[in-house]
Amino acid sequence: MGGMGTIRDANDFIIYKENSTMTTNLLSASVRAGVTLFFYASSACVYPHSLQGSSELDVSLREDDVWKELPPQPQGLYGLEKLTSEFLLQAYAQKIQIRIARFHNIFGPRGAWFNGREKVPAAFVRKALAAQFLLPDSAPTMEIWGDGTQRRSFLFIEDCESRPVGVGSRNSNNVRVGSKLGWSPKVSLEEGVSITTHWMKEEMMKMLNGVSGSDRNTLLHRFQRSELVDLEKDGTTFAILLPVTSRGLETPEQCLDNLRTFAQSLIRTTWRDVQDVGSRYRLRVYLAIDDDDDFLQSKAENGEDVGTALLHAEGIRDVVTISCQVPRGHVCEIWRRCAERAWKEGCDYFVLMGDDVVVKDEGWMRDAEREFEAISNDEGVPYGFGVVAFTDISFPGMPTFPIVHRTHLNIFKGQVVPEVFVNQDGDPFLFQLYRRWGCSRMFESRLENKVGGGGKARYVQQHTKGWTFDTLDNATSKVEKWLSSFHPTVQRKLTVDVVIPCYRVQLPLLEPILALKSSPTCTVMFIIIIDNPKSHNIVELEAKYAHRPDVRIRINEKNMGASASRNRGMDESAAEWIHFLDDDVTPQSDLLVETEKVIRSHPKAAGFIGNAQFPPAESIFTNAVHLAGVTYFWDIATKMDEDLPWGVTANLIARRNVQDGVKYDLQFPKTGGGEDIDFCRKKREYSLEHGGEGFWPAPNVTVTHPYWNNGRRSYWRFYMWSKGDGGLIKMYPEDTYIDRAPNSAESLLIGIVLLAAGLILGFRTGSDILLGIAIKFLVAVLLANIVHDAYRHLWRDGERTKAIKSTVGNAKWVAAVLESSLIRMASEGGRLVGMLERGEVGQLGRRFDWFTGRLGQGPMEEERMNSRQRMMVAIGILAVLM
Numbered sequence: 001m002g003g004m005g006t007i008r009d010a011n012d013f014i015i016y017k018e019n020s021t022m023t024t025n026l027l028s029a030s031v032r033a034g035v036t037l038f039f040y041a042s043s044a045c046v047y048p049h050s051l052q053g054s055s056e057l058d059v060s061l062r063e064d065d066v067w068k069e070l071p072p073q074p075q076g077l078y079g080l081e082k083l084t085s086e087f088l089l090q091a092y093a094q095k096i097q098i099r100i101a102r103f104h105n106i107f108g109p110r111g112a113w114f115n116g117r118e119k120v121p122a123a124f125v126r127k128a129l130a131a132q133f134l135l136p137d138s139a140p141t142m143e144i145w146g147d148g149t150q151r152r153s154f155l156f157i158e159d160c161e162s163r164p165v166g167v168g169s170r171n172s173n174n175v176r177v178g179s180k181l182g183w184s185p186k187v188s189l190e191e192g193v194s195i196t197t198h199w200m201k202e203e204m205m206k207m208l209n210g211v212s213g214s215d216r217n218t219l220l221h222r223f224q225r226s227e228l229v230d231l232e233k234d235g236t237t238f239a240i241l242l243p244v245t246s247r248g249l250e251t252p253e254q255c256l257d258n259l260r261t262f263a264q265s266l267i268r269t270t271w272r273d274v275q276d277v278g279s280r281y282r283l284r285v286y287l288a289i290d291d292d293d294d295f296l297q298s299k300a301e302n303g304e305d306v307g308t309a310l311l312h313a314e315g316i317r318d319v320v321t322i323s324c325q326v327p328r329g330h331v332c333e334i335w336r337r338c339a340e341r342a343w344k345e346g347c348d349y350f351v352l353m354g355d356d357v358v359v360k361d362e363g364w365m366r367d368a369e370r371e372f373e374a375i376s377n378d379e380g381v382p383y384g385f386g387v388v389a390f391t392d393i394s395f396p397g398m399p400t401f402p403i404v405h406r407t408h409l410n411i412f413k414g415q416v417v418p419e420v421f422v423n424q425d426g427d428p429f430l431f432q433l434y435r436r437w438g439c440s441r442m443f444e445s446r447l448e449n450k451v452g453g454g455g456k457a458r459y460v461q462q463h464t465k466g467w468t469f470d471t472l473d474n475a476t477s478k479v480e481k482w483l484s485s486f487h488p489t490v491q492r493k494l495t496v497d498v499v500i501p502c503y504r505v506q507l508p509l510l511e512p513i514l515a516l517k518s519s520p521t522c523t524v525m526f527i528i529i530i531d532n533p534k535s536h537n538i539v540e541l542e543a544k545y546a547h548r549p550d551v552r553i554r555i556n557e558k559n560m561g562a563s564a565s566r567n568r569g570m571d572e573s574a575a576e577w578i579h580f581l582d583d584d585v586t587p588q589s590d591l592l593v594e595t596e597k598v599i600r601s602h603p604k605a606a607g608f609i610g611n612a613q614f615p616p617a618e619s620i621f622t623n624a625v626h627l628a629g630v631t632y633f634w635d636i637a638t639k640m641d642e643d644l645p646w647g648v649t650a651n652l653i654a655r656r657n658v659q660d661g662v663k664y665d666l667q668f669p670k671t672g673g674g675e676d677i678d679f680c681r682k683k684r685e686y687s688l689e690h691g692g693e694g695f696w697p698a699p700n701v702t703v704t705h706p707y708w709n710n711g712r713r714s715y716w717r718f719y720m721w722s723k724g725d726g727g728l729i730k731m732y733p734e735d736t737y738i739d740r741a742p743n744s745a746e747s748l749l750i751g752i753v754l755l756a757a758g759l760i761l762g763f764r765t766g767s768d769i770l771l772g773i774a775i776k777f778l779v780a781v782l783l784a785n786i787v788h789d790a791y792r793h794l795w796r797d798g799e800r801t802k803a804i805k806s807t808v809g810n811a812k813w814v815a816a817v818l819e820s821s822l823i824r825m826a827s828e829g830g831r832l833v834g835m836l837e838r839g840e841v842g843q844l845g846r847r848f849d850w851f852t853g854r855l856g857q858g859p860m861e862e863e864r865m866n867s868r869q870r871m872m873v874a875i876g877i878l879a880v881l882m
Helices: 009-033 063-067 076-091 120-134 175-181 189-208 213-223 253-275 306-313 331-344 364-379 406-411 426-435 467-486 507-514 538-545 562-572 591-601 620-627 632-638 675-689 716-725 744-765 769-796 810-837 858-881
Strands: 037-043 097-103 236-244 281-290 319-324 349-352 357-359 387-392 402-405 440-449 494-502 522-530 551-555 577-581 607-613 651-655 695-704 736-738 846-848
Touching (some): 009 076, 120 189, 120 213, 189 213, 236 253, 253 281, 253 357, 281 331, 331 349, 331 406, 331 426, 349 406, 387 426, 402 426, 426 467, 494 507, 494 562, 507 522, 507 538, 562 577, 591 607, 591 651, 591 695, 632 695, 651 675, 651 695, 716 810, 744 858
Parallel strands (some): 281 319, 387 440, 494 577, 607 695
Antiparallel strands (some): 349 402, 387 402, 607 651, 736 846
């Protein structure tokens, strides 16, 4: 329904068809359901047009005036449909009680009052408010449709423009309704307009709230005008943005085969939405062709270019052909040009497509609209805010073909993606942009990308470097500014990506991570980088999770190591923060909620160190691992209050949305060791230099890490870690110190040198004195380290060892203490070997301060003391042996 802006000749057929369908459906459903009474809202438009033509006389219309002219001559097809429906209802009077009322010019609060569907009382009130109350500095005007002589029961008019004006004079004769029902109006015209005015002013102020400057004036001036509704154009139009090229194929004609297949899939999957009675969906293809593509620019027999002719032949009638003069392969530029034109031509939705695509599922237009409605309801955003992407079966989990509403084009003034995009990354940009409000969806409607997805692309793929930083941030700022003006209650969400370097590919270990849930104010994606391309478990992982839009699975071409995999995960990320997790940890169920809490509590931090716990130590070896000190930093978040020096990457949170250039340094071993310290240090330095903070502890962000190799005895891992972290001594001399005595590895190296010299001397002179001394020295060093560690753990530092969660005791505990010496010496040996392999002989005798100065001289002095004590014990043992 509507006023004269809607009920006019141009809309007659649509109005008749849709109103008739609705009435028929409601009546038949009521009869089937056993309804006993059916009330029908008819209209005064059923009365003959000729009775209402005079603008000089008041016309009082009675119910039987419908038959004063035969055949009846109602007002337009709107009135004819109402009268026809009255006949239909009366034919059912034997099956269901029928009541009919013919309404005359109903107005009041909650009625339509804007955008062309309002009737004249609401239009006048709106214009009066805009002129008198909301635009006090401008001369008040009153737009009126017609010549000002029309007569109605509510108002006399003057001052006009030429518009559809309806009948000259109409009034309701209420004699019959008064006699039958005892009814008469209780609210005067003046009182009714006053009530309506009060309500409408509140509604107008809601729309104007937060709107300022020229936008406010534009809206106020729009309030002063009435609009025409074009129901043909009022339908929902999906613009298919379709770049087409004949290049890069075996023959130019193949592009027409691809286009035909696409067109057929488009017709098949949209036919019902477009053709059903009452449907308001429209399909318009914007066919973009390179201006120098001679084949596609050639003409068919009917004079059209061959692409347009093909689409017309396949049943797609609404085609807009655009000739684009852009460099070859610049698909995003073509999308931009098509989108801007479609936006200017009033399209509602914009679908970024390709001619090598096959759409699979019927009904995707209505499903996409429902998805946008769900986004609006779920997130409290204006309708059309967000992005909805097809499920691309050629590239599961990637939002490769997005749909945006004209709201997006309104925000960005007709630009669908920024100009920095050439032919890659434009689609994930849209997804990541609206993800920051939780308004990115991938719906179940599928398509298949025949060439660009499953096969080699027809152009050189050009990725846009760094778009996840400034480009994404600038677009985010534009959206925030738009929202602050029009929808200030909508707030951004925090974005976190969980990056998991994965060699094991064991689903029982990954499933608890992928089952984690965030709060409603945070959006999370999981990025799994598989570093074992030969794993047989990849197929099962992809089958179970690849379809999820919040799960991205990437497979390295070869084993590259955890650091390289984490770097790739950072490159794949577009979030503000990255949460690094090892692929074998078991997270607490609230891990992501706690992650959000610490980020929001310290938004300027470089990152956060989570708490990585170990299961209770139930064997001699697992206890020895703790006693050797190699797990000390795994739960450093529970041991220090602020500005942590570093944390292990098993549970590490780092800021991503800054271009600090910090990556995991690949000079460290693939198995790890030192890269986490280097990474945290560089992130911290950049943050502090740019007004940020260091790394904060996150003790409630907790995971449980299993013992390596299932707790079976192995020193190799700790040896390799130390080979790597020894490189920190040369890289960070400011965080190193000179020891007072050689450590176990350096002492053993001295013994080995003496042993070699003794062997040479013995071979040349026959004397074994030096050889004997060397052997006794080596034995003394080994015994001294074991004895000293027993002294530390069993007596001097006994209180520290009580913190270990252990189930062993007595003799096993003593054995664990002794074995811890072997683990520590293996670590110191790896550090020494790494230095020698790198030619860092000058760094011997220097130690890295694992606390990087955060605890002052204490840790360094303790290590110096331990080295001195071990050397003294070794000398004592050597003296006894000698």
